[in-house]
Amino acid sequence: xxxxxxxxxxxxxxxxxxxxxxxxxxxxxxxxxxxxxxxxxxxxxxxxxxxxxxxxxxxxxxxxxxxxxxxxxxxxxxxxxxxxxxxxxxxxxxxxxxxxxxxxxxxxxxxxxxxxxxxxxxxxxxxxxxxxxxxxxxxxxxxxxxxxxxxxxxxxxxxxxxxxxxxxxxxxxxxxxxxxxxxxxxxxxxxxxxxxxxxxxxxxxxxxxxxxxxxxxxxxxxxxxxxxxxxxxxxxxxxxxxxxxxxxxxxxxxxxxxxxxxxxxxxxxxxxxxxxxxxxxxxxxxxxxxxxxxxxxxxxxxxxxxxxxxxxxxxxxxxxxxxxxxxxxxxxxxxxxxxxxxxxxxxxxxxxxxxxxxxxxxxxxxxxxxxxxxx
Numbered sequence: 001x002x003x004x005x006x007x008x009x010x011x012x013x014x015x016x017x018x019x020x021x022x023x024x025x026x027x028x029x030x031x032x033x034x035x036x037x038x039x040x041x042x043x044x045x046x047x048x049x050x051x052x053x054x055x056x057x058x059x060x061x062x063x064x065x066x067x068x069x070x071x072x073x074x075x076x077x078x079x080x081x082x083x084x085x086x087x088x089x090x091x092x093x094x095x096x097x098x099x100x101x102x103x104x105x106x107x108x109x110x111x112x113x114x115x116x117x118x119x120x121x122x123x124x125x126x127x128x129x130x131x132x133x134x135x136x137x138x139x140x141x142x143x144x145x146x147x148x149x150x151x152x153x154x155x156x157x158x159x160x161x162x163x164x165x166x167x168x169x170x171x172x173x174x175x176x177x178x179x180x181x182x183x184x185x186x187x188x189x190x191x192x193x194x195x196x197x198x199x200x201x202x203x204x205x206x207x208x209x210x211x212x213x214x215x216x217x218x219x220x221x222x223x224x225x226x227x228x229x230x231x232x233x234x235x236x237x238x239x240x241x242x243x244x245x246x247x248x249x250x251x252x253x254x255x256x257x258x259x260x261x262x263x264x265x266x267x268x269x270x271x272x273x274x275x276x277x278x279x280x281x282x283x284x285x286x287x288x289x290x291x292x293x294x295x296x297x298x299x300x301x302x303x304x305x306x307x308x309x310x311x312x313x314x315x316x317x318x319x320x321x322x323x324x325x326x327x328x329x330x331x332x333x334x335x336x337x338x339x340x341x342x343x344x345x346x347x348x349x350x351x352x353x354x355x356x357x358x359x360x361x362x363x364x365x366x367x368x369x370x371x372x373x374x375x
Contacts, residue, residue: 007264009277020050020276025180033179034188036196037165037271038220040178044275045160046122052276053123053160067265068156069240069306069346070104073336077107079315080238083365084151085112087236087356092150093118095141098157102130102138109137120144144231152228152237158289159241159281161224163216164196165259168205173197176214178272185272195219206252215250215257216282222292229296229357236301236356236363237293242349243284245303245374258283286353290375293355301354302366303375307347309365310340 009017024043027035045052069076084094093116099105102119109117120141121127127140165176167189175196179188192200196217205213228237243249249258261268263278271280290300304312319337322330341347354363366372 006266006268006273009274013277014274016050016055017274017276020044020047021185023047023050024178024185024275028178028180034177034190036175036177038162040185041162041271041280044271044280045162047276050276052279053126055125055276068100069340069350070100070107070155072339073333074107075315075318075333075337076310076340077104078111078318079310079313080104080153081108081111082313083238083309083363084108084153086364087151087359088112088115089149089234092116092235093148094150095120095145095148095152097152097154098122098126098160099130100126100156102133104155105130105134105138109134116150118145144227146231147233148231148235149233150235152232152235153240154238155240157241158218158221158224158239158284159243160279161218161220163218163220163259163282165257166192166196166200166215166217168200168207168213168215170207170211173200185275203246203250205250208252208255210255213252213255215254216259216285218282218285218288221284222288225289225292225355226296229293229298229355232298232357234356234358236354236359237298239284239286239289239353239355240306240350241284242346243286243351245371246285246287247374249283249285249287284351286351287375289353290355298355298357299359300372300375301356301359302363302370303351303353303372304366304369305348305371306350306352307341307343308369309352312365312367312369315341 043051046054048054094108095118096105097120099119099121105117105119117138118141119130119138121130167174167176173192174189175192177188177190179186199217199219207213259269259271259282261271261273261278261280286303293300315337319333322333324330339345352365
């Protein structure tokens with residue numbers, strides 16, 4: 001549940017949240033007072049003008065709700081550029097999904113001189129910030145291109161795609177949805193049906209002594225991966241996010257699922273707190289993404305922890321180029337590298353998955369410690 005120390009939004013932000021609550025209430029009224037959690041998450045994050053990613057609140061950095069790897073240090077993007085550069089052929093492009101503040105794109109453009117760079121961004125506020133930072137060096141897209149050659153990049157994108165919330169019980173598989181209860185949003189279970197039930201039955205879940213195992217089903221992310229596979233003529237898709245392979249995702253000890261909310265640098269578990277003003281995420285099931293890629297005719301090119309991937313791509317060499325005597329530059333860079341690589345920070349929880357078509361040579365980022373066998 002939400003910690004009591006969460007700061008309250010200002011009146012203007014609260015008014016925006018109430019407007020979104022009105023939109024959710026109208027949908028509940030038209031749907032028998034029940035919608036899937038996936039639909040609720042879609043409204044809370046992406047409802048035009050009101051959802052978290054569709055409205056104007058600051059999301060990244062010290063003044064936002066969370067910090068991503070590109071915000072920590074240019075080291076992340078400079079290291080990633082080594083892998084992207086290896087994959088590009090003449091005339092290829094880089095397509096970034098959900099480019100945040102545009103900082104990752106800015107550094108990659110400086111490292112990959114002359115590359116065609118495209119961004120597909122669903123947040124009007126973030127797109128405006130990107131345009132201010134990047135100017136005419138980037139082309140913004142409103143939809144996927146019909147054909148694409150190069151590298152598609154999704155850094156901390158898949159975790160914000162809507163997920164279905166499920167409960168495996170001794171009485172069957174339940175879908176956890178959302179209802180209105182005495183004027184408040186609340187969880188409400190019903191028997192899982194259709195595609196959700198069929199997909200849930202494919203997962204081997206050990207029901208704990210409590211009689212209930214809760215987790216998430218990322219059908220949106222699977223469909224997204226399959227759609228990318230249809231448009232990718234030659235090249236690779238790099239997915240960087242926090243998550244696990246399927247056996248770890250549905251581990252018996254993870255019986256409460258992976259849903260998490262991010263608000264003003266607090267992480268908590270109440271998805272109904274100020275809808276539209278907080279991020280709602282779930283860890284990524286990388287095995288499911290790998291299977292979806294295979295269904296689209298793509299090949300898994302590598303899967304590794306973020307730490308292993310960055311070390312393989314030479315992050316320690318880049319850090320060594322900094323002068324330790326220049327403490328103002330070196331110490332922040334070293335601290336960022338520690339956060340990116342440490343198993344206790346982002347190094348182990350974050351993973352890198354590469355899938356592609358027409359790529360035969362081994363990839364630099366997976367030259368050591370490839371865990372593709374674990375998918």
